[in-house]
Amino acid sequence: MRVRVTLAAVLVVGLALVAGALVLVALLGAVLTDQVCADARERASQVAASGVADQSTARELVQLVHAGDEARLASPGTGCVSVEPPGYTEDFVFAAAPVRADAEVIVGRPLVDVLDSTRFVRRVLVVGVPLMMLIVGGVTWVVTGRVLAPVTAIRREVDGITASELHRRVPAARKDEIGRLARTMNRMLDRLQRSRESQQHFVSDASHELRSPIAAIRQHAEVAQAHPDRTTVDELASTVLAEDLRMQQLVDDLLLLARSDEAGPEPSRTPVDLDDLLFAEARRLREATKLVVDTSAVSAGQILGDETALARMIHNLTENAARHARTQIDFSLSESDDTVVLTISDDGPGIPVADRAHVFDRFVRLTPDRSRPTGGTGLGLAIVAEVITHHHGTIQIHTSPTGGATFEAHLPNGRT
Structure with a gap:
């Protein structure tokens, strides 16, 4: 990874430097050429104003051209042209200025300084760009090494953690x-x-x-x-x-x-009348036990959910209440704007406050009674918690008015 990051950084910086170098040389040549052109136009104007022509030197060509004459140099008109004059081995920039109606002065300036400057810059860049790339590569190598060292340590630590060593942890002292x-x-x-x-x-x-x-x-x-x-x-x-x-x-x-x-789909969402499920469980308990089952506080209550799962949830709650009740079980069901509240209470020994957080765990029994007639599997209340969670509800445990346990479930109202 460190090598890939370094190569990528060097490649990106190298391409940027090469492109920048080409643009720099082109701009430098254009600016210097424009400056020589401006000097040639200014010099042509001076010569035309003084009326003196043919003042050519090694660094400057001056020619007076009359109308009808076969000019020795082509007139550039109002701008500048860059050509190589006869007898010279380098390019000149030529500019013209009118002397009178039938004549004009043409002044040429050599581009040797421009070419020398651009050649010098190219030489500097030929050496500087690779050197800069080496510097960038070295800095990137060092920086990425320091930055990725903690990531490498984390990877090695996690790679060495097996199913039997899940207690191991990676170092997390940094704050970045x-x-x-x-x-x-x-x-x-x-x-x-x-x-x-x-x-x-x-x-x-x-x-x-x-x-x-x-x-x-x-x-x-x-x-x-x-x-x-x-x-x-x-x-x-x-x-x-x-x-x-x-x-x-x-x-x-x-x-x-x-x-x-399992992370399966959401349970089916069909209207379920919880009061019907409660009345069915009350009938079953009255037939199977001698307990008094009070359903006078059961009113209408409808939610959207899986009827089979909800029936299993209510059955498990009533079985738990019947297992611990002495003489009576009370059912209650009420409905508000957005919530249905279901409660099942018994007059048994109750559940200590310290144990209420664990009764919904799997295979939990709060009493040592594991006999077949009275002991359950320890999964009934765990199933209750799972069903209520899947229906986006909550359940709590309180002390009933008779001193036993009250299981109070809150489920979303299905009528809204």
């Missing part, structure tokens, strides 16, 4: 563009490190969760095979079916979260 680039690289490495750690934890937790039902199925199968008199086919089938359903739920949750992690 290089320093900002280094800090940007470090922020990117921070995100990669957090992502890798999250993936590792996710895979570890998923493996642990899958190992439990698999081990239970294997244990019951081995006991049934070794001691067929201690169990029945119905007991074995019930155990295997329960563990299989648990694995299926876990795999479905993992697949849903994996799809949500």
